[in-house]
Amino acid sequence: MPGDRLDEVLDAAYDCLTRYGMRRTTMDDIASVMGVSRSAVYQYVHGKDDAFRRLARRLHERALVRARRAAGGEDASHAERVRGVLAARLDLARGLAGDSPHTAELLDEKARLSGDICHAFTGELRRLLIALFTEADTVARSPAGVEPVEAADICLALVAGLESAPDGGRLLAPAADALLTGLLGAPADSADEPTRPAVPSCRGLPAPGQ
Template sequence: MSEPKDDTRQAAILDAAWQCFASYGFRKTAMDDIARAAGMSRPALYQHYRNKEDIFRSLAQNHFDEVAIAVRAALAKPGSAGTVLAEAFTAQGGRLIEAMVRSPHGMELIDTSRATSGDIAEAGEARLSEIYRDWLAAGQSVGRIDFEGSPEQVAATIAAALKGLKSAAKSFSGYQASLRRFAHLIGAGLEAAASSR
């Protein structure tokens, strides 16, 4: 992929591509569809991306970059552990997840994500686990929360549970409600463990 010459144009392409993927599915979306939705010619689109797999990988990378920033910001806010985690989990279940759950092509998009950008997802999820690990370690060091195991182990458990909630989601509102319930459950446990020390 060539270096983006215009961040605004790049964002327009990615937004247009996501709308096309969500509307038509990955397989049925053509580069012509994306170019038309972005308000540009197909040759101009090829100056930014080699193919739709390249676009999908950029979407995945942008998703994890945005989510990492949002999760870190949520965890930095004051509040009970459950409230803070609820905001972080909600930030993690961002617009990409919402679109996948709501799209009639959601399963195809999830499969495409695994096939074209599994490495990006793996790195992004590892980065999110590190953010939760750091939050857990900081909270434990000041006696605000406590838990059994290391911060890495608890962060890995949270990551696995969040994946499970995403896989089981039948609707986006149900998914968001599950995230909030899980956050308050974990938060209550972390705070109870700290108060019993």
């Protein structure tokens, strides 16, 4: 299937990215990982820049599926849904960082190839958070009367800080709980949740729902 073959190309591009970085990776490298000729790879992508851009889009789309699923969890509390959205962003960043220092460009909004993809992803997370805080009526519930837009930006700033923290994955739950207690005007409800497991690597790039 053409789609399956494209996935193989993107998996190979990711493997090369973790080893060599974008600049040093060549189409020959991608073809070598796949065990095919360079011309065969060109059947699915226009070049390495196209491969990396498609790779960035796939990673962000899969993280966004997870975030939307968390935000739409009607049986969960607002705090749990917000934490789910934040976890989708943090786990993507930590999974990439765990695989290689070369993967950072895939999350850089100033990057030439994927900056617009990263920017759109952050914007969609922001919209999901604004909707959640609007639904929860943070203006009325927060002691400081924080607007939903402000609450969303505060949460995204928290995640950005945790991305560079060595223990960021473990800190997400307590940090988010402390923040949401103030934003939602009531104790967050994850005090008894187990410690978050180590985030899996982004290698293999599991499909949504897997």
